[in-house]
Amino acid sequence: EDQVTQSPEALRLQEGESSSLNCSYTVSGLRGLFWYRQDPGKGPEFLFTLYSAGEEKEKERLKATLTKKESFLHITAPKPEDSATYLCAAYPQGGSEKLVFGKGTKLTVNP
Amino acid sequence: DTGVSQDPRHKITKRGQNVTFRCDPISEHNRLYWYRQTLGQGPEFLTYFQNEAQLEKSRLLSDRFSAERPKGSFSTLEIQRTEQGDSAMYLCASSSGTSGQETQYFGPGTRLLVL
Numbered sequence: 001e002d003q004v005t006q007s008p009e010a011l012r013l014q015e016g017e018s019s020s021l022n023c024s025y026t027v028s029g030l031r032g033l034f035w036y037r038q039d040p041g042k043g044p045e046f047l048f049t050l051y052s053a054g055e056e057k058e059k060e061r062l063k064a065t066l067t068k069k070e071s072f073l074h075i076t077a078p079k080p081e082d083s084a085t086y087l088c089a090a091y092p093q094g095g096s097e098k099l100v101f102g103k104g105t106k107l108t109v110n111p
Numbered sequence: 112d113t114g115v116s117q118d119p120r121h122k123i124t125k126r127g128q129n130v131t132f133r134c135d136p137i138s139e140h141n142r143l144y145w146y147r148q149t150l151g152q153g154p155e156f157l158t159y160f161q162n163e164a165q166l167e168k169s170r171l172l173s174d175r176f177s178a179e180r181p182k183g184s185f186s187t188l189e190i191q192r193t194e195q196g197d198s199a200m201y202l203c204a205s206s207s208g209t210s211g212q213e214t215q216y217f218g219p220g221t222r223l224l225v226l
Contacts, residue, residue: 031213041222042219044202045217046215046216046217087153087154096167098159099215100156101154
């Protein structure tokens with residue numbers, strides 16, 4: 001069964017303290033790996049799509065990377081406004097169009 | 112690009128009542144998805160449409176749930192005889208479906224509370 005596991009479940013950082021979030025996936029082939037940001041009470045906001053191992057994408061203080069078994073979301077010098085839940089989703093091969101989500105990492109950045 | 116919209120944003124109902132939610136996808140997107148999210152969990156897939164055809168349904172979608180996309184534009188999700196376990200955020204997403212453009216863009220969600 002396709003599965004996505006995110007760690008840690010929660011992360012508390014001081015402003016400016018860089019860190020990484022992990023997303024491990026076990027799927028029957030990967031068509032794509034997505035990262036979303038979700039604020040409380042809102043829908044997920046798209047951040048990145050990664051398609052192949054070794055691919056990297058950046059946006060402001062965020063950088064996403066992909067290997068054959070996991071993806072990392074690196075946060076450099078975070079600010080309080082980066083506080084949110086970060087969701088990872090795998091888009092498996094096999095005919096289904098569904099995304100398989102992890103439970104997310106809740107990030108809190110203190111000023 | 113106005114994004115995916117959902118209506119209503121919040122719904123409180125009593126157990127046993129029927130509820131209907133609406134989703135308007137990004138205008139040029141022919142693929143539409145429904146997901147359900149409970150507290151502390153990631154979204155779980157419910158169903159998928161390509162144009163007006165419902166091509167995939169999750170086993171989570173019991174016979175009390177029905178979804179339609181009659182003209183290939185907006186979609187509705189109806190829950191009949193609601194139960195307290197149906198309380199969740201219902202999310203709609205859309206994508207263009209073309210190769211390399213599989214990103215699913217989500218709406219703001221409809222939060223359902225069943226009393």
